[in-house]
Ligand SMILES: Nc1ncnc2c1ncn2[C@@H]1O[C@H](COP(=O)(O)OP(=O)(O)OP(=O)(O)O)[C@@H](O)[C@H]1O
């Protein structure tokens with residue numbers, strides 16, 4: 001049972017999501033309202049995840065954030081908006097029929113937020129999506145956040161980073177662009193569980209783990225200002241592709257899902273090229289991977305693999321379990337050996353010595369949304385000491 005002296009804490013995990021229908025461009029910068037709807041798959045937290053511990057105390061003098069063992073600036077506008085909205089929606093904390101903290105009391109508590117990603121941060125692997133989703137979800141869990149309308153929490157995560165709203169749900173997730181000026185209808189919701197897609201495998205091919213030159217936020221701003229193709233895409237293309245994709249998800253139709261996914265990735269990168277000055281996220285290896293996938297499908301006379309790329313050169317391939325071994329063998333033959341991490345275990349000891357090649361890969365599958373791991377500070381999964389400081393500092 002919780003006593004008044006126990007630190008108020010929660011530890012949660014949140015997944016990475018990969019967009020199959022891309023979000024690129026805002027119609028409103030401040031509230032992060034997108035030009036078009038987007039659709040993603042949530043990846044399994046067993047392989048890629050953010051873990052966050054939040055501790056609340058009246059003794060702390062300010063809100064603080066530690067990311068991967070180093071203190072990180074929390075005074076940026078986006079994180080401050082999220083924290084403010086979460087505090088506004090805080091509710092009474094009850095334990096065993098006893099009121100522990102009345103909702104108006106929460107304003108006297110400051111937060112220590114300790115977070116780690118088990119994959120490279122800011123390298124185009126959607127760390128901002130899982131990171132901000134975990135940030136919002138964990139604080140909401142601690143402050144007993146009560147939604148005033150369904151999906152409200154996703155509207156808060158959206159204001160941390162657009163793609164983060166999709167990481168609050170599992171399976172296939174649709175982020176509606178919405179029309180309301182206040183952004184209240186620009187929410188994310190699950191449109192299908194992963195039940196029909198249990199055999200889907202997602203292979204992340206890491207080509208570069210460095211921080212990218214043009215952030216998604218800055219890149220899409222320039223695209224909105226300069227690309228006519230982006231306007232055409234938002235007006236004419238996305239709704240058609242979205243309905244093809246939703247139909248394919250419903251029917252578990254891999255070839256259609258794969259085709260739309262590749263077309264979407266290509267159109268997103270075409271919009272980047274149409275931006276002035278152009279933005280290049282793909283490198284030579286990325287392009288070789290694209291060619292490889294098309295050759296592989298042509299040789300097999302079937303569409304069994306798809307690729308998608310976000311704002312960086314790393315590839316995400318989709319295939320089915322029954323094709324995985326054959327595909328990995330062909331990738332190794334074409335690109336040389338690289339270590340493969342599957343179900344959290346690295347299967348190959350071969351390090352790729354060449355540069356400009358695939359460095360390593362992670363094989364994962366569709367997964368569930370965020371969850372609470374523990375509400376105890378003593379739990380081994382908690383990232384905080386009893387004093388509310390990170391257990392591990394770099
Ligand atoms: N666990 C986390 N907790 C809080 N914030 C995080 C966390 N992980 C990442 N972030 C925030 O996201 C930023 C990285 O976002 P950025 O968009 O640059 O990279 P990315 O998400 O890896 O790439 P992309 O969004 O293009 O896929 C970090 O600098 C940090 O501010």
Ligand SMILES: C[C@@](O)(CCOP(=O)(O)OP(=O)(O)O)CC(=O)O
Pocket residue numbers: 018019021022023024032038128160161162163164216217218310311
């Ligand atoms: C290419 C993308 O990954 C862009 C993600 O952009 P962010 O969500 O990182 O951008 P901000 O809203 O400015 O934080 C496509 C996608 O995830 O839909």
